[in-house]
Amino acid sequence: MTATRLKILLALVALLALLVVADSFVTHHASFGIDGTPGFAAWFGLLGAAAAVVIAYGWGRLMRRPGERVDD
Amino acid sequence: MIATHLPVLLILAPLLGAILAALSRNGVAAWLIGLVASALTAAVAFALLWRVQAEGVISYRIGGWAPELGIEYRVDAVNAFIVVLVGIVAVLTMIFARRSVLAEIIPERVASFYTMMLLCIAGLLGIAVTGDAFNAFVFLEISSLSTYTLIALGRDRRALVAAYQYLIVGTIGATFYVIGVGLIYLVTGTLNLGLIVERLASLQSSRGLIVAEAFIVIGIGLKLALFPLHAWLPNAYAYAPSSAAVLLASTATKVAIYLLARFLFTVFGGHIDVGSIAFGSLLIGLSLAAMFLASAAAVVQNDIKRLLAFSSVGQIGYITLGLALANPTGITGGLLHLFNHALMKGAAFMAMGAIVLRTGTAKLDELAGIGRVMPWTAAALTIAGLGLIGVPGTSGFVSKYYLILGALEAGHGWLAILIVASSFIAVLYVGRIVEVVWFREPAAAAREASEAPLEMLLPMWGLAGVTIWFGVHAEWPAGLASAAADTLLRMVP
């Protein structure tokens, strides 16, 4: 991990934490209960995006082929 | 006063016009006479249609003689329909003809060309209105003889061969027909169609009648280019002068089909079951052969006029198929296709006439990119082509729709599928034209050409326009065809 990327990552995490704090001060209108808890969007977003990356990476390992398609 | 003489006026107008045109010996005067005579004919035709719709069948006795001795002209929903078609095409062809004739016919023969056109029209109308079997033969000969001359007037030397072949084949056809009529006369002792029907009803043995029917159907089959009796047609249409080809393609075979329908349903209908397995299947088989084989032959032609001619043989297959189905919907589809095909094929041949006028060629490979310089002409050709395929929104779709319904009604689901399948062959030959005309780089012939003159574009677009118009508003022609079908099947008195 390069230094720049680490710095960016830390800055983003700090920003996320700050916003989670802000999130606990606003009133939520939850539809399913859990989605109204403070910081839900943060951890759910982290999980969702991580899942997407992992699944895509795994699928890529399986299905990604180098080169061009023969008939393109 | 005039109203009662309408049926005979219909014949007299072009006949007198022909005589005047022959006497005038002057191209311009002959054309004017032709135009006026055909316009008058068209007007009389529409008046007849209107009267038939209002008052029912019109019977006109020539010279006041009763049918047994004299000749009766009898106009009902069937021939009124045909007469209107011939009238429309005749007048539009005359408008179209002037420029094309100037370019294609040597000046001394222009007057006789118009004479022959008018004679041909008179003959065709005569076949349509007469109620007398032998009189029909006379008119058949008038129209045929003038047709041979018209074809022979073509500039290409092969026109002579084509005319000669048609002469021989046409004569065989006429002979067969007259033999058949003679046999009927032997059996019934009359030539009047109405009386024949009456007397046939009380006839015991039908053996002689079968032979008569065979001779008549094959004789007329030669004239209407029923597959495999079609071989005279492609060369005749391809080498005839352009305007003659328009008239012949739109009317000549169509009137022959009318005559066939008249004999099959009105005359023999009460006696021999047309829908019967024996005859119906023969006619269905020949129709299918035409739909597939003649269309396939169209695909490989290089001369567009020949291509259109083969397409005509194929399309005639759809019409006879409709007749062979022998149920109201099927016959409606057949007659409607007769009408629609005449109009769109007229437009196509007019477009080719204009292209030949401007480029001097009808060869597909020499006409590459012609759409860029003659967009209106090429567009009319394309619309006619779409109609031949039966694309929804064109009149060709409506008539094929009725044919498919008719096939389903008759319980022949496979026929419906074959009708659709054969349309794909039309996609091929029309697609070839469209591809070459629009999407290729202009060839030498195309680069030097220019758009057709307005006087040719107007009648051409008149026909192309109705191809679209009747595709969207099908009520009028479909109503006429349906009334005609009911009359043929005697569902109305």
Place this chain on the structure above:
Amino acid sequence: MTETFGPLSPAVILIVAGLLLPLLKGGLRNGLFLAAPVAALALVWALPLGPGIAIDWLGMQLVPLAPDRMARIFGTAFGIAAVTGALYGISQSSGLEKATALIYAGAAQGIAFAGDLVTLFVFWEILAIGSTLVIWSNGNARAGLRYALIHVLGGVLLLAGISAEIAGAGGVAMHPMRADSIGRWLMLSGILLNAGAFPLSAWVADAYPKASWSGAVFLSAFTTKAAVLVLIRLFPGEPALLWIGLAMAVYGLIYALLENDIRKLLSYSIVGQVGFMVVAVGVGTPLALAAAALHALAHILYKSLLMMAAGSILRATGETRLSALGGLARSMPFTAVAMLIGGLSLAALPLTAGFVSKSAILAALAEDQARFYWFALSAVSAGSFLYIGLKLPWFALFGAPRATVALEPATSMKAAMGLLCVLILGPGCFPGWLMELAPEIAGVPILTIDHILFQILMLIAASCIFVGAWPLLQPKAGFTLDVDWLWRELPRLVVPRWRSNLDKLRLSLSAVGEGLSQGWSAFREETLRRLTLAGNWPTGQIAFWATALLAIYVLIAAL
């Protein structure tokens, strides 16, 4: 009131203009190319809402022009796409592409306003032909053929379904239904094929990137969204659509994340976003349907913009692979801004149109208590930001330049992109505009503090993952296998193997085979010759046939 306009419809204007276009040249052609979409869009709004005109055609009640609110939303979307697409593509030199693009746009309008199944089918086919020609006009015949074949299949499915519907008691009217019979399943699968539904979704990413820089803009707008509209009209609330739509959303996300080519990435993303709409149609409540329609509108806006940006890059550098691009923010600043705005709208950043429509879809799911789909789509939505808002700009716009920019976008292209930016940001800042179009969404909280914060948290969380998992997301040259492998690669693999096994057999049979093939080619030549010369029969042959037929006739009749 509708009668005032007679047979005039947005579809007719565009299709007629498309047909006339090849006849015109130069300025006149470009003028018509621009004017027709503008006129069509104006007519979409001039047509008063109502039941439309019914015409009786061959015994069927056809309603070729039925302006209702759905038609107006989609008509607006298609209209804007056509106007901006034409403005963008005006400098395109291919006349064929321009003409067919107009016909294609007209067919989409025709579907938007179709009030019966027959009209729908006619425009459906015109749509397929138009789009095929747009692809074809860029010269890739094989891809065009694959596209045409798959849409012929779709057309046949739809036709079979419609025929079954008409033959049954259903009639030609468009009415909501369930996929409860074989005929309706056929109809549904025909529509879904056009929507790019999984598993037959591979055609989208196969065909669209084969179009020209301007053609792809048109392609991205019409076919799939027209299918969404038809789903809204015919299958609202169909339960099967829920999981089909979710599968599309997941498929689009995964494949877009893996993709290297910008325009392929955008094509996969189309499938993913249409998946959101299909799920909403599956929910079927009025709010959900309105949300699906608005999402289609928003999606057409931002996906057109993204395709335009991609087209500009292609035109400028001749390249669309992320692995070969970079640093374009400096050399093509205008395009870079457009790409960012489009991408952020897709990721539903507050103050963009995409935020409004995606909020409406999620609100509809919440209202229906579709818990699973709500969480799943929220997660997919967070994932979408990875590829569109982070990966795409990161590798295309920033970093070291790897491709030279030879051509600045033309002014007309910039104007089109600018116009779309305004159209995306405008309704984003003032969601009230969209509520006028679809009043059903009035109760949805959009620009509220908690909702904005929710979305921002989501996006920043995704950014964290992107930066953290950066090495895994490096674009790599190559392609991802898809279902289309079955018909693109499998035959290639199987046939040679099969062939080698057959070779021995063939050797032993070679004598026979040679004889057969000679016989066949002789037969073919003979047939061709016969067909060509079919008109040149000698007269005797005709006479022979006449006599033969006479004999057959008498024989048959006598028997």
